[in-house]
Amino acid sequence: MSRSIGGQSQCLVSRVCLTSRAALLMALVVACGDGSRHPSVLLVTIDTLRADAVSAWGEVQGTTPYLDALAESGTRFADATTVTPLTLPAHASMLTGLRPARHGLTVNGVATEALPVPTLAEHLHASGFQTAAFVSAAVLGAEHGLAAGFDHYDDDLQEPGGSVVRHERRGDRTVDRALEWIGQQEDSEPWFAWVHLFDPHAPYAAPDGESEGGRAGYLDEVRWADRQLGRLLGGLGDGTTLVTVTSDHGESLGEHGEATHGVLMYQGAMHVPLVMAWSGAISAAQRADFPQPGVVREDVVSVLDVTPTILETLGLGSTSEISAAWEADGRSVAEPLAGRVLPLECRSPSFYYGFSVLAGVRQGSLKLVGAPQSAEVDWVLNDISLDSEEVSGQVVVEHPLIQQVLSTEPEVEAPVIADLDQLRALGYVSATLSDAGDARRDPRESMDLVDAIDAANTLLVVGEPLQAWERLEAVPGDYRDVAELHLFRGKALRALGRSAEAVQELEEAHALQPESSSILLEWGRALLEVAAVTNSDAALEGASAAFQQALQLVPGETEAVAMWSLAEIRQGRPEEALSRLDAALDLKPQAGNLLLLRWRALKALGREKEALDVAETIQKIAPELSSYIVPSR
Numbered sequence: 001m002s003r004s005i006g007g008q009s010q011c012l013v014s015r016v017c018l019t020s021r022a023a024l025l026m027a028l029v030v031a032c033g034d035g036s037r038h039p040s041v042l043l044v045t046i047d048t049l050r051a052d053a054v055s056a057w058g059e060v061q062g063t064t065p066y067l068d069a070l071a072e073s074g075t076r077f078a079d080a081t082t083v084t085p086l087t088l089p090a091h092a093s094m095l096t097g098l099r100p101a102r103h104g105l106t107v108n109g110v111a112t113e114a115l116p117v118p119t120l121a122e123h124l125h126a127s128g129f130q131t132a133a134f135v136s137a138a139v140l141g142a143e144h145g146l147a148a149g150f151d152h153y154d155d156d157l158q159e160p161g162g163s164v165v166r167h168e169r170r171g172d173r174t175v176d177r178a179l180e181w182i183g184q185q186e187d188s189e190p191w192f193a194w195v196h197l198f199d200p201h202a203p204y205a206a207p208d209g210e211s212e213g214g215r216a217g218y219l220d221e222v223r224w225a226d227r228q229l230g231r232l233l234g235g236l237g238d239g240t241t242l243v244t245v246t247s248d249h250g251e252s253l254g255e256h257g258e259a260t261h262g263v264l265m266y267q268g269a270m271h272v273p274l275v276m277a278w279s280g281a282i283s284a285a286q287r288a289d290f291p292q293p294g295v296v297r298e299d300v301v302s303v304l305d306v307t308p309t310i311l312e313t314l315g316l317g318s319t320s321e322i323s324a325a326w327e328a329d330g331r332s333v334a335e336p337l338a339g340r341v342l343p344l345e346c347r348s349p350s351f352y353y354g355f356s357v358l359a360g361v362r363q364g365s366l367k368l369v370g371a372p373q374s375a376e377v378d379w380v381l382n383d384i385s386l387d388s389e390e391v392s393g394q395v396v397v398e399h400p401l402i403q404q405v406l407s408t409e410p411e412v413e414a415p416v417i418a419d420l421d422q423l424r425a426l427g428y429v430s431a432t433l434s435d436a437g438d439a440r441r442d443p444r445e446s447m448d449l450v451d452a453i454d455a456a457n458t459l460l461v462v463g464e465p466l467q468a469w470e471r472l473e474a475v476p477g478d479y480r481d482v483a484e485l486h487l488f489r490g491k492a493l494r495a496l497g498r499s500a501e502a503v504q505e506l507e508e509a510h511a512l513q514p515e516s517s518s519i520l521l522e523w524g525r526a527l528l529e530v531a532a533v534t535n536s537d538a539a540l541e542g543a544s545a546a547f548q549q550a551l552q553l554v555p556g557e558t559e560a561v562a563m564w565s566l567a568e569i570r571q572g573r574p575e576e577a578l579s580r581l582d583a584a585l586d587l588k589p590q591a592g593n594l595l596l597l598r599w600r601a602l603k604a605l606g607r608e609k610e611a612l613d614v615a616e617t618i619q620k621i622a623p624e625l626s627s628y629i630v631p632s633r
């Protein structure tokens with residue numbers, strides 16, 4: 001089987017691995033001993049739900065009556081931590097029991113063809129479960145690699161009858177879909193449903209919320225998500241179901257200078273709720289065992305433990321079998337385990353900003369976090385039981401826990417595949433694949449830059465480029481070596497119509513970060529604008545080259561295909577543009593921007609009849625783009 005001690009596993013990076021994955025899977029397939037069917041399994045992940053926003057955990061009363069009631073009917077893990085505060089990596093860890101560096105999905109927007117070990121869904125599917133996932137955000141789209149083992153993976157975020165690309169789906173719609181599927185399942189067969197609700201994620205705008213953003217707006221979203229959880233639990237019927245509710249990460253809400261989540265690893269972003277409970281008819285044996293009503297567990301556990309714990313509770317492998325089989329970082333926590341050291345890691349500061357990664361551990365109430373790539377590592381030790389806000393942490397130079405911190409270097413490098421604008425719309429600033437020099441900044445000391453860029457991103461999205469520019473102008477000069485800052489300065493300048501200045505900023509960004517496709521795309525767009533004003537062939541050539549390079553870095557990215565085709569049409573090369581667009585449309589036939597450019601290329605070639613057909617298609621599937629189509633004379 002695949003071994004990965006020391007991070008040198010070759011198996012993990014090749015498809016040879018699939019053979020051993022299959023062997024792993026078969027090893028754990030067992031039927032219920034008494035011939036009865038397994039209970040069904042419901043896993044609900046409420047994205048961005050910090051533990052203290054749940055009434056059962058916090059001082060906030062009445063936000064989460066349904067989750068509170070579930071916690072009373074089952075086991076509540078009072079001290080559950082995520083392994084990393086970011087959606088895709090944390091969910092991948094939850095479904096595999098592996099920490100991000102080992103499964104490779106270390107940040108949002110990347111993809112894998114196959115995770116190195118079978119997921120919870122694959123195990124349950126192999127054991128005869130009908131399986132379905134209902135996700136509410138594009139970051140968890142099937143293309144990222146979590147769909148293995150699911151008979152049905154519902155990542156369709158489109159509004160009913162709508163054509164606008166959506167990045168998230170409201171919880172009520174996701175729950176409607178899940179309830180419909182659950183209602184269709186046969187009584188004779190167990191099912192597994194993973195239902196992901198995205199509502200508490202920023203921006204905070206609950207459908208029935210009264211507050212305007214901020215903490216109150218966040219809590220409105222939590223209330224709304226809890227009501228959807230209530231609807232889901234109410235629709236489970238009498239069949240025995242093992243229910244697990246947790247979150248991928250919390251939300252910092254401004255603590256330690258972090259508005260949302262994804263960079264720092266303080267408790268606001270790391271402490272998550274975790275509840276496991278039986279629903280429906282349960283046997284006396286189940287009642288006496290785990291999870292039991294009214295139990296509150298104080299030992300520290302991790303989202304890494306979710307899959308091993310569910311499998312053990314169902315009798316699909318013991319803790320030792322599961323842990324040994326794929327050397328999971330997670331363990332079954334049906335029973336408390338003494339002395340565990342739980343990994344914490346966050347690669348996004350490096351990936352997004354070129355800062356150091358953060359790495360750390362939890363052991364008991366102790367929490368150690370450091371920035372191992374910074375010049376002065378500054379390991380900070382906190383006792384969470386005494387200081388859950390982590391304001392009085394001690395810098396430690398020598399401490400036994402430092403030796404327990406694992407490498408965050410990915411064992412598997414997952415390529416970036418997301419449309420970058422999609423990530424941006426979700427508040428993940430960009431994917432610049434930063435690779436700064438030797439000693440990097442400590443993200444804990446660089447939140448003024450992160451904050452300024454986040455604020456500028458939001459201001460640009462809501463159409464306030466001047467304010468965005470002023471926010472970026474106020475950033476201290478010693479951040480001039482951060483490519484992301486120049487990227488956002490370029491964006492703001494473009495939005496202000498100052499394209500020539502934008503080109504200069506983006507040239508600087510590109511020089512600092514040549515492997516970033518988002519910088520190349522933005523640079524190309526600025527050059528196109530300059531070319532439109534000055535008729536400069538050199539600017540057009542430059543734009544074309546930038547888009548081409550962006551496409552090489554992220555093959556298939558729709559925006560790069562679209563922009564390069566536009567540049568080529570303007571350069572008088574519609575034939576080349578058309579063949580590239582046709583190839584891209586084979587893969588994404590509904591991509592409105594590609595169809596629009598195909599229409600332009602056909603018009604440029606004088607192929608009026610075909611152009612008319614494309615225009616009709618656009619009118620049907622992307623009517624919001626039809627205003628760009630100039631009728632033939």
Ligand SMILES: [Zn+2]
Nearest residue numbers: 047048087248
């Ligand atoms: Zn998330």
